[in-house]
């Protein structure tokens with residue numbers, strides 16, 4: 001086997017992870033081992049390995065009766081994810097500026113070009129994943145693998161949060177905001193870079209957790225109850241006035 005070729009277990013893990021991050025597999029979707037094994041063309045042992053990694057990363061819930069599901073973070077968990085992400089991203093900015101070399105600028109601009117190309121030619125889901133990967137790339141440049149590992153987990157979990165509470169496929173990031181951040185990093189202007197990163201993360205959080213998104217429930221009974229109540233209420237008010 002070519003050494004650069006991912007192992008079968010890595011392929012299964014990445015296929016599932018990308019499907020979750022790109023919101024093709026939505027929160028709550030059941031992930032039966034036999035179906036996964038058949039479609040990912042791997043043994044159930046390797047499926048379990050891949051699921052165990054995704055469970056550890058908070059993207060999959062182990063599930064009762066042993067069927068795993070795509071994770072459904074609560075609003076409280078979502079706030080915790082964003083808070084932790086902001087801490088790490090600030091540290092990444094600080095470290096990248098401290099350890100800056102011109103090759104870092106080239107690496108980030110290369111990624112930015114990929115994002116711009118994708119915005120023109122690729123579906124929104126893939127663009128959103130690429131935007132998240134910008135932040136992971138930045139963490140890699142900071143040179144601390146522990147931070148990279150935790151941050152990539154948090155960025156992935158933000159995709160789930162967007163899937164639940166945001167508009168479907170609403171982008172995690174504005175490309176222009178990434179561009180402005182790279183410029184501040186190039187100038188090694190820590191104050192400006194931190195301000196840009198804070199504003200960038202706040203706008204992602206605002207899009208992901210805006211209160212007026214999606215109905216509270218999507219079961220037929222709940223929806224009918226709400227609509228029946230909203231139609232009945234004006235009729236009652238009209239009778240009182242009359």
Ligand SMILES: [Zn+2]
Nearest residue numbers: 131172173174
């Ligand atoms: Zn971003």
